Amino acid sequence: MKEKTKRTVAFYSMISPWFIMFLIFGLYPMIYGLYLSFTNYYGFNIKKLKWTGMHNYHRVFTDSDAMYSLGRTFYVTIINVPLGMAVALGLAMLLNRQVRGVGIYRTLFYLPSIVPAVASVIMWKFMFSSNGGVLNGILDFFGINPVNWLGYDYATTSLLIMLLWGAGGGVLINLAGLKGIPRDLYEAASIDGATAPQRTLRITLPLMTPVIFFNVIMGIIGSLQIGLQAILLSGSRLLDRPIQPNYLYFVHAFQQIFAFQRFAYGMALLWVLFLAILILTAIVFVTSRFWVHYETDQEG
Amino acid sequence: MKTETTVKGSIPLYVALILFSAIFVFPMYLAFVQALSAWNTTPGFVPVGFHPENFKYATTLIDFWNFTKNSVILCVISLLSVVSSGLGGYAFARIAAPGRNALFMIVLSTMMLPTIITQIPQYILFHKYGLIDTFWPWVFGGIGGSAFFIFLYRQFFAAIPKELEEAARIDGCSIFRTYWNIFLPMSIPIVATVTIMIFQGTWGDYLGPFMYLKQDHYPLATALSMISYKIEGNDKLILTSVSTAGAILLVVPVIITFFLGQRYIVEGIVTTGVKG
Numbered sequence: 215m216k217e218k219t220k221r222t223v224a225f226y227s228m229i230s231p232w233f234i235m236f237l238i239f240g241l242y243p244m245i246y247g248l249y250l251s252f253t254n255y256y257g258f259n260i261k262k263l264k265w266t267g268m269h270n271y272h273r274v275f276t277d278s279d280a281m282y283s284l285g286r287t288f289y290v291t292i293i294n295v296p297l298g299m300a301v302a303l304g305l306a307m308l309l310n311r312q313v314r315g316v317g318i319y320r321t322l323f324y325l326p327s328i329v330p331a332v333a334s335v336i337m338w339k340f341m342f343s344s345n346g347g348v349l350n351g352i353l354d355f356f357g358i359n360p361v362n363w364l365g366y367d368y369a370t371t372s373l374l375i376m377l378l379w380g381a382g383g384g385v386l387i388n389l390a391g392l393k394g395i396p397r398d399l400y401e402a403a404s405i406d407g408a409t410a411p412q413r414t415l416r417i418t419l420p421l422m423t424p425v426i427f428f429n430v431i432m433g434i435i436g437s438l439q440i441g442l443q444a445i446l447l448s449g450s451r452l453l454d455r456p457i458q459p460n461y462l463y464f465v466h467a468f469q470q471i472f473a474f475q476r477f478a479y480g481m482a483l484l485w486v487l488f489l490a491i492l493i494l495t496a497i498v499f500v501t502s503r504f505w506v507h508y509e510t511d512q513e514g
Numbered sequence: 515m516k517t518e519t520t521v522k523g524s525i526p527l528y529v530a531l532i533l534f535s536a537i538f539v540f541p542m543y544l545a546f547v548q549a550l551s552a553w554n555t556t557p558g559f560v561p562v563g564f565h566p567e568n569f570k571y572a573t574t575l576i577d578f579w580n581f582t583k584n585s586v587i588l589c590v591i592s593l594l595s596v597v598s599s600g601l602g603g604y605a606f607a608r609i610a611a612p613g614r615n616a617l618f619m620i621v622l623s624t625m626m627l628p629t630i631i632t633q634i635p636q637y638i639l640f641h642k643y644g645l646i647d648t649f650w651p652w653v654f655g656g657i658g659g660s661a662f663f664i665f666l667y668r669q670f671f672a673a674i675p676k677e678l679e680e681a682a683r684i685d686g687c688s689i690f691r692t693y694w695n696i697f698l699p700m701s702i703p704i705v706a707t708v709t710i711m712i713f714q715g716t717w718g719d720y721l722g723p724f725m726y727l728k729q730d731h732y733p734l735a736t737a738l739s740m741i742s743y744k745i746e747g748n749d750k751l752i753l754t755s756v757s758t759a760g761a762i763l764l765v766v767p768v769i770i771t772f773f774l775g776q777r778y779i780v781e782g783i784v785t786t787g788v789k790g
Contacts, residue, residue, distance in 0.1 A: 224689040225611035231598040233617070235658025240624060240632055247635030260642065308531055311524075321776060322535040325542075328768050330718030332739045333761040337545040340758075346556035348544060382538060386780065431626070439628055442721060451740060452724055464630070471634055472725070481634060488631050495626070 251481035258475075270482035279466055280483060284490070287463040290370065291437035294377050299429050302384030303422065307414070309385065310392040320385065327383030335446040338376045339364075342447075364447065370459045373444055384429060391425035392418070420507040427498070427506045434494050438487060441465040463487060542765075549759040554751065565755065572760035575743050575753070578734070585717055585733035591649055592716040594656030595663060596709050600701070602659055603667020604693050608679065618668075624661040637725050647728045652716075663708050670704040671697060706778035710771050717768060734764050 226233075251270055253263040274280050305323050309316055326334065341348050342363035350360035363372045395418065403413050441464030448456035453473045456465060467487065471480035547561050549569065555562040572578065605611075606618050640646050674697065682692045698705070720735040732740065743756040772779070 221609050221689065222611040225605045225609040225614065228601040228605035228609070228690075228693075229617065231657050232602040232621075232659045232664060235654055236620070236624065239636060239654055239658060243632045243635035243639060244627075246639065247631065250635065250638070260638075305534060308527065308534075311527055313527065313531065317776070319531050319535055320780065321772075322538050325769065325772070326538055328714050328718075328772055329542075329765050330720070330735050330768065332718070332720050332735050333545075333765045334541070336738075336758055336761040337541040339754075340544045340548050341541055343556070346558060348540070348559070351559075379538065379541065435626060435628060439630060446739060452721075467630075477634070477638065484628075484631055484634065488628060491628060 247481045248485060250478050251485050253478050255478040255481075256475050257477055266478070270479050271486070273479060274482050274486050279461070280463070280486075283461050283463040283466040284486075286370070286459065286461060287438055287440070290374065290440060290462065291434060293374055294437050294440075295430060295433040297374070297378060298381040298384065298433060299426060301378060301381040302429070303388050303426070305382060306385045306388035306392055307418065309389055320389075323382035323385050325382070327380040329380075331443055332446065334376065334380065335443055338372075338379070338447070339449070341375075342372050364449070364457070366457060366459060369448070369457045373440075373447055373460055376443065376447065377440070387429065388422070388425060391422050395421045423506045424508065427502055430498055431495050434498070435491055438491055438494075439464050441468060545758050545762055548755055549762055551755050553753055553755050555755070568755045568759040569763065571753070571756045572743070572763055575745075575756060576737065576741050576760075578760070578763075580730070581732055581734040581737040584723075584727075584731055585735070587649060588652050588723070588733050589713050589716045591652040592656050592712050593709060594653070595659045595712055596705060598657055599659035599663035599708060600667050600698070600705065601693070602664040604671050604697060606664065607668040607671035608693075608697075609689065621661045621664055625665065633722070633725065640726060646726060647731060649731075651722070651726050660712075663712070666708060667701075667704060670701060674700070703778045706775050710775040710779060713771055714768050717764075738764060 250263075252265060252267060254266050254269075255263055309320060309323075313319065329337070344350065344360065344362045344364070347363065349363060353360055361368050363369075399417050399421075400413055403417060408416065441462045442452065444460035444462050445452060445454065445456045445465055448454075448460060450456060453469060455461060455469070463483075464487070467480050467483040470476045470483060544559075547559065550561040550563075550565055551558075551568075552563040552565055553568075602621075606614065606621070636651070637646075640651055645651060678696060679692055682696050687695070717733075718735050720733075720739045723731070723733050723736040724740070727736070729737075729740070738757070738760055743753040743760065744751060745753065
């Protein structure tokens with residue numbers, strides 16, 4: 215066999231496990247799901263599906279629960295993504311200084327993000343408890359009246375606080391980015407008399423924008439799919455409705471499918487979510503030209 | 515720069531680090547307090563009484579060991595992905611073949627795709643072919659690997675010097691043997707990173723099992739999110755101390771594997787440079 219053929223055969227045989235599974239369990243279900251979203255599938259009529267055109271999609275936009283939950287999801291995303299990134303980047307910048315015992319801090323920041331969601335919800339319930347809970351204890355210390363963290367007014371704030379607690383997972387990625395910034399840039403700036411805040415604003419942030427960009431995209435995709443923590447935080451089971459402000463879009467879709475067997479409608483809901491993700495990431499991509507800084511001589 | 519940093523100047527830095535560490539650890543500490551407290555006491559900063567037996571109840575009031583066994587089985591099956599993702603990553607990094615770039619674009623775009631878009635139709639398909647309440651979905655998932663891990667492996671393998679392959683080729687090594695005998699042995703950091711991440715991901719996943727399995731086959735994470743700890747004959751009273759103890763037991767293996775692999779995870783992420 216010729217060298218080139220040999221290489222091609224090796225390449226395709228090595229990626230075939232992934233590729234075959236991708237075709238069967240990725241691409242095919244995706245198309246199948248898209249098809250189902252145009253039918254009247256409700257779980258028992260798979261043999262005689264009826265094409266219903268845009269009916270399910272029309273229903274998404276007239277379903278007040280869907281629209282309400284979509285709004286709440288955008289709200290959570292708009293706060294969660296920038297805040298989570300600021301925390302991860304800020305902590306990474308602290309760790310990037312000459313710190314003794316850096317491994318310990320790194321571990322402590324990272325740990326919450328690997329705690330399984332089920333367990334972290336159980337842990338946070340004690341923080342939020344309105345009866346002797348710790349957050350209320352802290353408020354009390356400052357002379358502020360206790361609030362009902364898991365009640366109507368604060369449920370989303372509580373969810374956001376809990377999500378922020380897991381933001382340390384991004385510290386490692388940010389740290390890797392920070393380590394990639396050449397030190398002599400800072401030295402040159404110091405010699406020119408740049409203060410520490412100036413160095414952060416003019417060197418660190420611009421050079422970190424590719425990492426920030428990556429994190430924004432991944433953050434948006436992740437945030438729009440939040441839902442199960444919201445259910446668990448309300449102290450309910452996966453098929454119960456969480457407290458209203460935390461009735462997020464994913465919860466709505468999940469429950470339409472698994473609690474009410476509305477498969478076709480659920481798929482339409484999810485494809486609308488997918489479109490929302492596409493539109494948001496497209497917006498970030500388009501604006502990235504204006505704020506993501508690529509070093510032109512670092513191509514490759 | 516180094517000479518600038520005086521002892522006095524670094525005090526705010528350490529204050530900030532210690533403060534943030536405390537915030538991150540605090541909920542875990544509270545969980546411990548609660549797990550050791552007497553049943554149905556209000557949570558506080560110190561345990562009410564000292565009841566380590568809550569941990570024992572956590573394993574006896576529900577079918578704990580059966581759920582744990584299921585978790586272990588799912589994790590072992592999922593580790594197939596360590597091998598298949600590695601093969602894929604190697605091919606994308608080191609073998610020039612027609613169509614490689616286009617296929618790699620597919621890998622990248624599946625990273626961007628929300629998982630739920632395929633999960634529900636997958637559920638419907640598995641249902642159609644009678645694979646619900648079996649572990650087959652995890653076998654298929656394992657064989658298929660994951661886009662993210664293929665990407666990590668690729669970044670790692672791409673950084674290895676070319677001469678290594680050429681030397682192997684001159685010695686008559688086939689492409690597969692070059693991968694197996696030369697590249698894999700030097701890839702411990704990335705293999706360890708991927709192994710730990712897959713373990714943690716599968717161990718903590720509760721949605722997939724909830725969809726594909728019935729209660730007897732639930733892993734621990736799903737069981738804890740679906741089943742409450744109660745005493746027989748009193749359905750109203752949920753034992754929060756015991757369920758917290760259960761949650762802590764769920765976290766322990768995750769923390770242990772993280773400590774064992776910490777060095778590799780950090781090295782793996784920093785050297786592969788997940789920078790977008």
